[in-house]
Amino acid sequence: MVRIFSIGLLFVILINSSFKTNKPTYPENLSEWGIFEGKMSQLIPKKDLVPYALNTPLYTDYAEKSRLIRFPKGAKVDYKAQGVLDFPTGTLIVKSFYYSADQRNLGKDIDVMETRLLIHESDGWKAMTYVWNEDQSDAVLEIAGDQKQVKFINPQGIAQQVRYVVPNQNQCKGCHNSNDKMMPIGPSVAQMNGDFNYSDGKQNQIDYWKTHGLLKSVPDGDLPKAAVWNDPSTGDLNARARAYLEINCAHCHRSDGPAQTSGLYLTAHETNSTALGINKTPVAAGNGSGGNLYDIVPGDANASILLYRMKTKAPGERMPELGRNLVHEEGVALIQQWINEMKINKP
């Protein structure tokens, strides 16, 4: 009896101690990071963080997003024509997800869901997410994910309700993944080559980064520029559709991403038409095929698996797998038009 007890005690001690050493070394509360100034829920950054935006952002259940980046003191990042910039160790990327009560009045009366941090440590990027509390006074580190019900009025004036899902730590890596390593997705030159309303005026983000000493070795002349998915003045239908697919799908659907097993690669620079899905048979779509034969049937969006998976809400069928409980109607319309106007080329 004594022996059983002592083993049990040993067990408890060892588990407790192993959990202690394993406790995240990151702060429990978002406030401890010193990212925001003033009332936290207004998401106003301190001076050492630079806000930025992407030309074509990832859709996440109609949430609005605020993006910030903090460089280690004095650090710069090298220009890179394609792909996410190689940020130096010590870089912190901050992304907050929120809803304005009425999206016809953006930024007013906001409800912040979560703030995600990507930190470039010496052994690679680490991701963590802080879930905001009810009274919006702070956010708490949550490794196992969460969900919240949120109501908002959309830009068309229609009341919406969504079950907003905060991913768990493993799910972060489901998307933020290149060759099985954690990676940021958004901040590339092409995605940031556009204007931003800084506190001291509107300016092109690449110019701003250059003049503020954040970006070095920037070549002269035209730089890569991703189209703004919903602004026809920034690119033709093909450019906008490819930019949309790149940011919404290609973080997984690329040759070094988690969806490489499907053989469907949706990066903006993919040139193999089968890899892009044109007349391509699915590999493991299951009921996600929606009864259709090919990923993309040129000229026939409604017979294309890709569009079906953007339109369905069924978990296990819908794409993207995470952060998409509501159909992105405007994105669907873009891809629908892109496929319908594609030159017909029967298999």
Place this chain on the structure above:
Amino acid sequence: MKSFVLFFIGTIVFSMQGLAQADVQKKLQKQLILAEAGAVIEIPEGVFEFTNTLSLEEKKKITIRGKGMNKTKLSFKGQTDGAEGIRVSNCDDIVLEGFSVQDAKGDAIKTMHVNNITFRDVKTEWTGAPGPENGGYGFYPVQCDGVMIDKCEAMGASDAGIYVGQSKNIVVKNSKAYYNVAGIEIENSIHAEVFNNEAYQNTGGVLVFDLPDLVQKKGGDVNVHDNYIHDNNFPNFAPKGNIVASVPTGTGILILASKGINIFKNKIINNQSVSTGIISYFTTGKPIKDKLYDPYPSAISIYDNQFERQVGRPVSADPLGMIVSKRFKENTPHIIYDGIKNKALLDANGNWTAGNCISIINNTNQSIVNLDASNLFKDMAIVPNEMFNCTNK
């Protein structure tokens, strides 16, 4: 005593007392995120409901252990998020044992980029009637090296119950697959031993496929032996568009475009359309644009198997089954070969070069039809056994 203590160091008993189901999800997921190398995460007897995928990522030497496939049940009937029940990725030496995964909205258990994944005494099932709304795969290791599936069961998958894709060094043994579209499927995989399994009441019992447009291009060295593959006559319920939707109802074994396959000492009984089929990718009617893809089956050896079927027409309503049914009626041959050969593997006389032939010898009740599929079935006929009397050894 030392090893005893070590065992306890890593054992985390998943305690459920007084937890609401939402908290169960969070608690178990947290344990999976915090688990250290060597940890054993124990799940007690009972039914536990989950609304999101349970995921294990970038871990070494983790065991998730229930009290047995019929005692510890993880139900995903109310799943609202995630594309699979359990997902394991970028890990080494993972053991899943002693539980069942029920009614996942997508695939039941997906493991990707894992070195050494063991499934033991695990069941994946969709508990209602088999139908296209069921998830695709039960067991779904993909791009793994070292896959062991032992004493497992798979039921109700709308694609394959036990599926191993784009992987290496695989054993599937002592397992059962029933009421799936495909019972067991080995796809674009290298070095697989599939033996002592029972596949029954599926649309197709055992499939060995090589498909185009994938990262791991070519499978091979697959041995399917000592299995009991019977009564696979369940009407195909795969959603259209999936390759298994073209598997004829009533298929025992189907070899599609694979190379280096040995099928021996199996009992292949009462699979009423195609006891064993050997076909090229052309026969699927699907386009091929992958220049590195080899669509022809070759180096296939089928020997010492026992074939039986009940007298009667093939049960398949798909084109392949219909053609065979119309021609041979009640006496459909056991082995169906589409006759499309890779000319690069033939000598000047049109015979197979060494080591590449389709060898069919010494099977009980052996009978073979050549579909002559490349000539629109013009010369479809039962062919003499001697034509396949060659060896790849």
